Amino acid sequence: MRPVRVLLAEDQAMLRGALRALLEADPEIEVAFDVGDGAAAVELVRAHRIDVVLMDLRMPRLDGVRATAEITRLAPTTRVLVLTTFDADELVVAAIRAGACGYVTKDIRPAALRQAVLDVADGSAALAPGVAEKVIGLLRRAPVADPDALAPLTAREREIFGLIVAGRSNDEIGATLHLTRNTVKTHVRAVLGKLGLRDRVHAVIYAYEHGVAPRDGLLSSPRVSP
Amino acid sequence: MRPVRVLLAEDQAMLRGALRALLEADPEIEVAFDVGDGAAAVELVRAHRIDVVLMDLRMPRLDGVRATAEITRLAPTTRVLVLTTFDADELVVAAIRAGACGYVTKDIRPAALRQAVLDVADGSAALAPGVAEKVIGLLRRAPVADPDALAPLTAREREIFGLIVAGRSNDEIGATLHLTRNTVKTHVRAVLGKLGLRDRVHAVIYAYEHGVAPRDGLLSSPRVSP
DNA sequence: GCGGGCATCCGCCGATCGTGGGATCGTTGC
């Protein structure tokens, strides 16, 4: 099997050497380059075929997050695995947003690191246990779709609610549903009253806060089997 | 060191036996019980000290997600590690929401499974590579904070914008900022004009869609070092 | 110094919105 071509981006030269040795202990891994800053990493990825970039976040010239963003933009097939000392929430999210498909900390065991490199090369992702915990925490804290949020509303009122949240005026809602302005206002009144809301602005806020706004995000609709 | 007490919840008896043998190959792990349905798992966790529940999702009587929710409610210190054949998005999210702190699939290697059990017992989390990929995908798709969303606004206008999004009326905004109703309206007009919005309802929608609403979620504010 | 952006105020107008009342019609359930 063709070995996985790895680029090492890490500003401490000594650690870089150690990582190279560690990775090349696995015959399936070939460390093609090692560099000390983000800009160099981007340049090399642009010019050569690289399967996996092992990326430190704290680096001169171009920090790891930006470098990751550049690399995933220039070479979408190249996979970036972040290897860093820190596992702060913001960094994890920022790195993943930038396109990283893995995040491990430097206290990882050698075998696990090699496995992580192979995993990401394989199309999977790799999250170190500590990092996975943060990610899970984030997911859990993410906006929750409250199934009871619209419980007291009738079908018609839900329709009205949806159009309010979409930013439609009463006249527009009337035109959409073939209703008079007055009828719409009656429904709007029922919606606001039942949900205890002051006005349509609060209805919009309510919708977003309860995850019933027309978000396309998958996060907002977790289904439990009935 | 005291071994990790594990409860095995898995409806296939044969697999259950295999898992028990596999786990107990590690001296740090002790399989205290093994059961075939979710309800039994909940009962046992209630009555005994269990460190880790290895939970199948598809089970009779009480499915894994609900059982997980029950267990994390009854015994918050007990950690649930999901072990299942499927890695569908909804299941992963549902399980994590229910309180699972790990999610591995049944094609995992024995050593990795044992390590996952020890990791979650340790307070960390464990996500199998394939699952981690889905989670990362979800995180990436999550609402993005657009740093340029409020770029054209002055500091004062941002303040006004924030209060609009909080659902405050013009008079309330005036009272908060010690301004006249008229002054507030001037600012509101400037905000709507600069952002190309029709009215304050659209301003609220704009805020949520661009991730600049006052969400407490960490997801909405990824910071990149400057 | 003088324009230009900013924050602050003012009054006026028309549109929209929220709320009060009341009315008809159909379905569903006791």
Added chain:
DNA sequence: GCAACGATCCCACGATCGGCGGATGCCCGC
């Protein structure tokens, strides 16, 4: 059958909102 509920419509009132024009001071940069 009748009560209860929901959907639909109507009118009128006052509050709020958005848009227009204009005004004053301030501070910064050319």
